[in-house]
Amino acid sequence: MAGPENLSLSHLGLYVRDIEAMTAFYRGVLGFAVTDRGRLGETEIVFLSRDAREHHQIVLVAGRTGAADAQVVNQISFRLPALADLKKAASRVASSPATELDPVLHGVAWSLYFRDPERNRIELFVDTDWYIPQPCRMPLDLTLSDDEIYRLSHAFCQVQPGWRPLADWQADFAARLAAQMDPA
Numbered sequence: 001m002a003g004p005e006n007l008s009l010s011h012l013g014l015y016v017r018d019i020e021a022m023t024a025f026y027r028g029v030l031g032f033a034v035t036d037r038g039r040l041g042e043t044e045i046v047f048l049s050r051d052a053r054e055h056h057q058i059v060l061v062a063g064r065t066g067a068a069d070a071q072v073v074n075q076i077s078f079r080l081p082a083l084a085d086l087k088k089a090a091s092r093v094a095s096s097p098a099t100e101l102d103p104v105l106h107g108v109a110w111s112l113y114f115r116d117p118e119r120n121r122i123e124l125f126v127d128t129d130w131y132i133p134q135p136c137r138m139p140l141d142l143t144l145s146d147d148e149i150y151r152l153s154h155a156f157c158q159v160q161p162g163w164r165p166l167a168d169w170q171a172d173f174a175a176r177l178a179a180q181m182d183p184a
Contacts, residue, residue, distance in 0.1 A: 010054065010057075011054065011057045011058060011059060012057070012058055012059070012073070012076055013058075013060075013061055014058070014059070014064075014072070014073065014118075015062075015063055015064035015065075015072065016060050016061065016062060016064050016118055017062075017064045017118060018117070018118070019046060019060055019062045021097075021117050021118075022046075022116065022118060023046050023048070023060060025097065025098075025116050025117050026048050026058055026060070026116075027048070029093060029096040029097075030050075030078070030089075030122075031050055032049060032058060033048065033049060033050070034046060034047065034048055035047045035048065035049050035055055036055070036056070043062055044061075044062040045059060045060070045061050045062070046059070046060040047059055048060070058076070064118070068118075068119065069119065072120070073120050073121070074121065075113070075121040075123050076120065076121070076122050076123070077122075077123040077125060078122070078125070079125060079126070079127070080124055080126050081126070082126060083110060083126050083146045083149060083150070084146060085126065086110055086112060086124060086125070086126045087142050087146075089112065089124050090103065090112050090124075093112065097116075097117045098114040098115060098116060098117075099114065099119075100114055100115045100121075101113070101114045102114065103139070103140040103141070103142045104137050104138065104139065104140050105136075105137075105138040105153050106125075106134065106136050106137060107128065107130060107131070107132035107134070107136045107153075107156070107157045107160060107163075108127065108128060108130065108131055108132065108134065108136075108166065109125040109126060109127055109128060110126050110128065110140055110149065110153070111123050111124065111125040111140075112124045112125070127166070128153060128157070129165060129167075130153075130154065130157040130158075130163060130164070130165060130166055131162075131163070131164050131166045131168070131169035131170075132157050132160040132161075132162055132163050133160070133162040136160070138156065140153075
């Protein structure tokens with residue numbers, strides 16, 4: 001499938017019911033800053049970012065309708081640099097209005113899933129050093145030490161069919177992607 005070169009996720013817009021509660025959640029729990037706020041006609045909009053290179057990564061737009069359990073977005077995923085960061089974030093999320101906290105080992109990542117105040121699913125994750133075919137979902141105990149999580153995760157991944165170091169998989173994928181993007 002060919003597509004625009006250098007395409008990467010820029011931002012996500014969410015329709016929300018309570019723009020103040022959602023702004024407070026994304027600011028207080030996930031550390032976003034409001035970059036702009038205003039109205040477009042009668043519709044209130046809040047722009048948030050965690051990256052000075054990105055004016056907005058999340059856009060909250062007032063006016064969400066439909067049932068509270070309507071499936072609007074599958075998930076919003078945020079990468080963290082280290083397992084220690086994921087564990088700190090998990091502690092912060094646990095003491096917030098977030099619900100359905102679910103720490104998971106995917107083999108390729110350690111993840112924490114949860115629901116924001118309007119039940120949108122959020123994923124915070126850290127890449128591991130391994131590739132195993134996806135989907136894969138195993139419970140993860142974030143109360144273990146970083147070393148123990150690493151050791152148990154590595155042992156699990158090494159016995160999975162298709163296991164390999166992530167760098168090897170990335171190199172192969174980069175070659176496949178380049179061939180796919182080449183119009184010749």
